[in-house]
Amino acid sequence: MTYKNFLDSQTQSALPSGLSPLLQALWYAGRDEWYKAHAIAQQHEDAPLFDWLHAFLHRQQGDLNNATYWYRRAGRSQFDGSLRHEWQEMVKTQLPA
Template sequence: MMTAVTFKQFIEKNPKCLESLPKALQGLWYDKKGEWDTAHEIVQEDANDADSAWVHAYLHRKEGDLINARYWYRRSGQSESKVELDQEWEQIASSLLSKVNQAWMQMN
């Protein structure tokens, strides 16, 4: 099972994002790599997905565009975050990885 901590370590050790990851996790991957534009492009393409909308909100909050961030928080069904950005990244990653881990366990 992957946690936010192990996901971060995986990102640090691997230069290339796994295309098999859900788009929202790909967005977090590229954000952690310092590639905000790529992260934004990925989640924007998947705009109807609540998880991608959540990452989209986080990215706009990080950018300082709070009006746009609030729009995406509403689209995602999540409350607007007030915690530090690193903490929000971990919260989102933990939630998304929990879904992936749960789906993987059901398949096996």
């Protein structure tokens, strides 16, 4: 799947098949299905990309203290741009253009 295909899939009613757990969580997060994305993030704690996802999700939720904790665990600075831009950056780490 390409980045464009992934973006296009956001309008589908069902999760596309064959996505990694990280991309599944990002798919849900991109559709504001926070609880589904968070459940996946919690299953993969201690993996830097999932910790970044976890930080993003808490930022999306408005819980900045918790987000700061997860950014630190991910070894990242708190993201400076919009939520959408951060989500796009995470997706781009996983898919070809």
